[in-house]
């Protein structure tokens with residue numbers, strides 16, 4: 334094992350592998366990734382791994398478009414091809430006027446960065462996914478590049494390319510301590526020995542705060558349990574030659590994609606649950622949370638009405654795993670505030686769909702001092718100390734409950750308020766209290 338490197342990345346999920354790969358692409362090959370278990374053994378291995386192009390602002394669209402193009406390039410590499418269902422296409426169901434207005438808005442936002450989404454009729458949506466019932470559907474927002482990838486193969490492909498140009502990866506080697514020297518360089522203490530380096534990157538997924546504790550930092554990140562189920566094979570899918578379009582439904586809070594000859598259906602339930610706030614079992618690796626599908630029952634009736642074949646097909650497996658949320662639901666990609674030479678790629682909810690982009694901008698910032706896009710909305714410095722653990726948990730629950738709902742202009746989401754106020758707050762509040 335090396336005893337010195339320019340940068341050490343802690344964590345070998347999609348975030349760490351993408352950071353490693355992009356650092357090598359930007360020219361830093363003296364870089365190391367340290368993983369406590371196997372690559373992808375955190376959240377990444379069991380991800381539904383959808384890679385939509387549709388997002389709700391220009392930076393996220395750019396990150397997703399880049400991610401899709403990178404994954405396509407990896408999948409087309411004849412030396413190491415990976416399973417990627419590229420450009421299957423995705424339908425976001427529009428069932429009320431607010432969603433329709435928001436769809437028009439996002440179509441024009443996307444046009445500004447050269448990306449096209451379309452509104453299509455319910456009949457056209459059914460042609461692309463005949464398992465859907467069109468009741469109550471006004472239109473569907475069509476994302477032609479939506480797809481899904483094998484997340485384990487994806488990380489192996491990134492690792493392979495990184496190793497080919499000199500990067501090293503040490504598996505089964507937990508980081509157990511971090512010491513910062515007076516020069517601000519680091520010593521990364523691992524089970525197999527120390528590695529001295531200039532920069533560290535925390536990419537520890539739901540264990541972000543274990544690495545944080547080694548630096549005396551609490552990240553505004555709390556994980557939520559999240560579930561999907563996979564059905565047994567469905568006759569109609571067995572007969573088809575092409576895959577049915579992927580589906581996301583803001584009204585009924587679910588997503589759905591084809592998995593082999595069955596369906597994978599993920600639910601954002603209202604009665605949701607945080608994960609690991611008071612500590613995580615050290616043995617929780619390549620692991621799942623207990624199946625708790627009953628939490629999803631209040632949503633299932635509407636989902637089954639939307640996809641009637643779900644009423645009769647059996648459920649083959651249920652996956653319940655941790656997914657990281659920050660205090661404002663955006664990721665933390667960039668410089669860690671208050672600690673020199675420490676970088677972050679944490680709190681990523683859409684780690685597969687945006688992970689290529691996160692690695693790219695992080696590497697650009699580390700190597701060149703800035704990224705090609707305005708990354709303020711990813712910048713860890715945007716969330717300050719008001720976001721303590723309790724506040725972050727309240728916001729994580731609220732964001733999870735609203736995961737698929739459009740956030741309308743001037744809509745206030747109340748959880749955790751008023752953790753941070755302006756000096757005018759008590760003055761404006763006073764007359765209201767008197768009246």
Ligand SMILES: Cc1cc2nc3c(=O)[nH]c(=O)nc-3n(C[C@H](O)[C@H](O)[C@H](O)COP(=O)(O)OP(=O)(O)OC[C@H]3O[C@@H](n4cnc5c(N)ncnc54)[C@H](O)[C@@H]3O)c2cc1C
Nearest residue numbers: 344346347348369375376377380382383508538684685686
């Ligand atoms: C059920 C489910 C479905 C999902 N579906 C999608 C989807 O469709 N599309 C999408 O984009 N996203 C999806 N996600 C989210 C996505 O999977 C995550 O955002 C992503 O996998 C997070 O990757 P990561 O690398 O940040 O974290 P992880 O995959 O958790 O990786 C962190 C790594 O750090 C390692 N580590 C931790 N501590 C240490 C230490 N001290 N020393 C060394 N190594 C350490 C861990 O072992 C782990 O391998 C889903 C998540 C869930 C739970």
